[in-house]
Amino acid sequence: MTARPVLTDADFPPLKNDLILRAARGEPTERTPVWVMRQAGRYLPEFRETRAEHDFFRVCRTPELATRVTLQPIDRYAGLLDASIIFCDILVVPQALGMTVEMVPGKGPHFPEPLREPADLERLTTHVDVEKELGYALDAITLTRQQLAGRVPLFGFCGAPWTLMAYMIEGGGSKTFSKAKRWLFQYPDAASQLLQRLTEVAADFLVAQVNAGAQIVQVFDSWAGELSPADFERFSLPYLRQIAERVRAQLGDRAVPMVVFAKGAHFGLHALAHAGYDVVSLDWTVTPQEARRAMAGAPRVTLQGNLDPCLLFAPHDVLRARARQMINDFGVGGGHIANLGHGMMPDHDPEALRVYLEAVRDASTVSR
Numbered sequence: 001m002t003a004r005p006v007l008t009d010a011d012f013p014p015l016k017n018d019l020i021l022r023a024a025r026g027e028p029t030e031r032t033p034v035w036v037m038r039q040a041g042r043y044l045p046e047f048r049e050t051r052a053e054h055d056f057f058r059v060c061r062t063p064e065l066a067t068r069v070t071l072q073p074i075d076r077y078a079g080l081l082d083a084s085i086i087f088c089d090i091l092v093v094p095q096a097l098g099m100t101v102e103m104v105p106g107k108g109p110h111f112p113e114p115l116r117e118p119a120d121l122e123r124l125t126t127h128v129d130v131e132k133e134l135g136y137a138l139d140a141i142t143l144t145r146q147q148l149a150g151r152v153p154l155f156g157f158c159g160a161p162w163t164l165m166a167y168m169i170e171g172g173g174s175k176t177f178s179k180a181k182r183w184l185f186q187y188p189d190a191a192s193q194l195l196q197r198l199t200e201v202a203a204d205f206l207v208a209q210v211n212a213g214a215q216i217v218q219v220f221d222s223w224a225g226e227l228s229p230a231d232f233e234r235f236s237l238p239y240l241r242q243i244a245e246r247v248r249a250q251l252g253d254r255a256v257p258m259v260v261f262a263k264g265a266h267f268g269l270h271a272l273a274h275a276g277y278d279v280v281s282l283d284w285t286v287t288p289q290e291a292r293r294a295m296a297g298a299p300r301v302t303l304q305g306n307l308d309p310c311l312l313f314a315p316h317d318v319l320r321a322r323a324r325q326m327i328n329d330f331g332v333g334g335g336h337i338a339n340l341g342h343g344m345m346p347d348h349d350p351e352a353l354r355v356y357l358e359a360v361r362d363a364s365t366v367s368r
């Protein structure tokens with residue numbers, strides 16, 4: 001192992017806004033904290049400017065650039081966002097395992113040599129030293145946390161094993177995920193082996209991110225909803241659970257709140273509330289009431305979400321009304337972190353996000 005220092009709160013400027021950390025721990029909040037997935041991204045002209053000069057993974061790999069784009073939304077929406085998320089990508093983990101991933105402009109991620117058959121697993125690096133292979137992401141976290149100067153907490157993140165496996169086999173995005181699902185059913189042992197290796201790297205990476213300064217972490221299972229309930233239970237959930245267990249065990253009393261986002265997996269909400277996470281993130285196809293019902297009898301978790309990102313295209317009065325409705329449905333005073341049901345889109349108007357953030361603030365402020 002490369003020896004990196006373990007950083008603690010004492011190494012950074014004091015935190016001035018801990019709303020999201022309190023909400024995640026289930027403590028009361030005087031206002032519903034809010035952030036959005038992909039809050040640093042192509043909808044921001046200042047991001048496009050940086051990207052015009054630098055390749056996507058160059059930005060991820062250069063701490064000064066990753067910090068710059070992470071802070072862009074925090075500066076633009078000063079006082080309206082309650083968290084930042086480090087600029088990186090879930091696909092840096094397949095890279096750390098030795099795979100080539102390119103970001104094709106206008107198309108998304110592309111693996112020139114995806115995994116085709118179980119024998120291809122031999123191409124993957126055994127025993128990934130995340131501090132070495134992903135040290136650039138850790139440096140970016142430390143630098144970003146310093147430059148945030150305590151304004152808001154910093155999220156670290158990783159992809160869930162099933163979602164990463166899907167990209168590694170499909171070679172990019174997919175409509176049906178038939179190649180990755182073929183593996184689940186034709187080569188279940190090889191699939192489990194791959195999922196287990198991804199679990200170990202993901203957990204080590206999250207721990208390293210916390211040691212570098214991340215104050216909360218999120219696991220993205222963006223393609224969970226492509227699985228049947230039974231296959232989610234077999235090929236996704238056990239690994240999500242294991243990530244939570246491993247991270248908590250490794251961090252001990254330095255544990256931070258953990259969020260899980262299994263997009264499309266409504267059928268899994270009850271089980272997810274038992275999976276060891278503090279927060280379960282919802283997409284827009286489930287109502288807060290349905291989610292709470294599904295989780296009845298499970299350990300209490302904070303819910304995150306879940307406005308349809310496309311509502312940011314609506315007239316501002318409609319957007320405000322729907323944001324207010326969402327806040328009322330989740331309830332104010334605690335137990336909710338406002339977000340979108342998925343990420344910001346490249347054609348979103350940055351001003352629409354401001355309207356959303358202000359509407360959440362106004363609707364959720366508990367008067368005293």
Ligand SMILES: Cc1c2[nH]c(c1CCC(=O)O)Cc1[nH]c(c(CCC(=O)O)c1C)Cc1[nH]c(c(CCC(=O)O)c1C)Cc1[nH]c(c(CCC(=O)O)c1C)C2
Pocket residue numbers: 036037038039040041042051056085086087088089090091103105107108109157172173174220222343
């Ligand atoms: C802004 C951005 C990112 N990745 C990509 C882009 C756009 C491409 C560009 O700038 O050229 C390519 C990029 N990377 C990926 C995609 C999705 C491709 C597809 O649809 O399959 C794209 C366009 C893969 C990816 N990458 C990520 C996920 C999980 C979240 C989700 O479901 O959206 C996934 C699935 C995570 C991710 N990716 C990113 C972040 C940064 C932090 C933030 O939220 O601001 C995060 C958390 C950053």
